[in-house]
Amino acid sequence: xxxxxxxxxxxxxxxxxxxxxxxxxxxxxxxxxxxxxxxxxxxxxxxxxxxxxxxxxxxxxxxxxxxxxxxxxxxxxxxx
Numbered sequence: 001x002x003x004x005x006x007x008x009x010x011x012x013x014x015x016x017x018x019x020x021x022x023x024x025x026x027x028x029x030x031x032x033x034x035x036x037x038x039x040x041x042x043x044x045x046x047x048x049x050x051x052x053x054x055x056x057x058x059x060x061x062x063x064x065x066x067x068x069x070x071x072x073x074x075x076x077x078x079x080x
Contacts, residue, residue, distance in 0.1 A: 019072035034077040038069045 022038025041063055048059040061078070 017070040019070040021073050022069065022071055031077070034075075036073075036075050038071045039065050039067045039074050041065050 020038075022036035024036060025033040026035045026037060028034065043064045045062040046059065047062075048057065050057050067074075
């Protein structure tokens with residue numbers, strides 16, 4: 001099977017720019033190397049429930065984020 005891409009430049013710039021990783025860490029005072037730059041968290045929503053008889057703590061975190069640059073990767077850390 002042959003594929004013909006006549007008229008399409010071989011080295012065209014991708015439509016999303018030139019993505020790069022964000023900066024290493026956010027310089028947070030407690031976890032300075034966690035996460036990375038290049039995006040911002042717009043909103044956190046945390047729902048937590050505790051069941052005393054079983055001593056179970058159950059939670060759900062929902063967040064919305066926006067890239068502040070064209071990213072090739074990003075990292076989210078969570079500790080349990």
